[in-house]
Amino acid sequence: MSMIQSSRFLRNALAADAAACAATGLLLAMAAGPLSGLLGFPTSFLRGAGLVLLPCAALLAWFCARETLPRLAVHAVIGVNILWVADSIAILVAGWFQPSGLGIAFVLAQAAAVAVITELEVIGLKRSAAIPTGRLAA
Template sequence: MITMTRFLRIALAADATASGAMGLALAVAPGAIGTITHLPPALLSGAGLFLLAYAALLGWLASRPALPRPMLWLLVAGNLVWAIESAALPLLGFVAPNGWGIAFLAVQAIAVAGFAELYIIALRRAPRAA
């Protein structure tokens, strides 16, 4: 177990806020965002619903006094997979975004990789719970 530190709580809350905001936008307006980015609305809608659930989980985790180390490593892995998938989707030809869509995917990839790094820093700094 890892004792909840201020740094970890802020990282979880920031990830929850960003994921919740993005999830809400994607779930509510996948058609409009799809039109702007040339990304499939079904992909955006599904990602939005996932992000809303993910944000709720992160908010709950941030409220705990301690977390299992494997949970944080799962968050690191999940964020890194999301970052890789965001970059890989157009490279592998699964989507054909325009410039705005490429920027949208690139910003997501950078942001979630950044959250993965914050969780790694938290893992290094956090005292073990008793």
């Protein structure tokens, strides 16, 4: 398995991702009812999205506390974030929901934030050193 020595930049980007997931997850999970009326999305959809984000936040927090990580794990984080941004846009253009103007702005803002964090993670990955296979501790 290909491992990396996580750069400080990558760990900070993962920490920002964890914090954003936790904050957004808590907001959506705990305030889905009131937000539903404001954003124009069903309560169950908002609560479900929030509940999905909470374990992601925990995993990202664990990742950012590690000095070494499997390269594949970081690629998976980046891939999931790209999928999240694409799904956010799909939600708006597919007509599955009828969000309010504020709902559209919320979806676009969080998608932009995820895109920025993802780019920071890509930069952080590039700044992380590969660990030669022979140097892995048992």
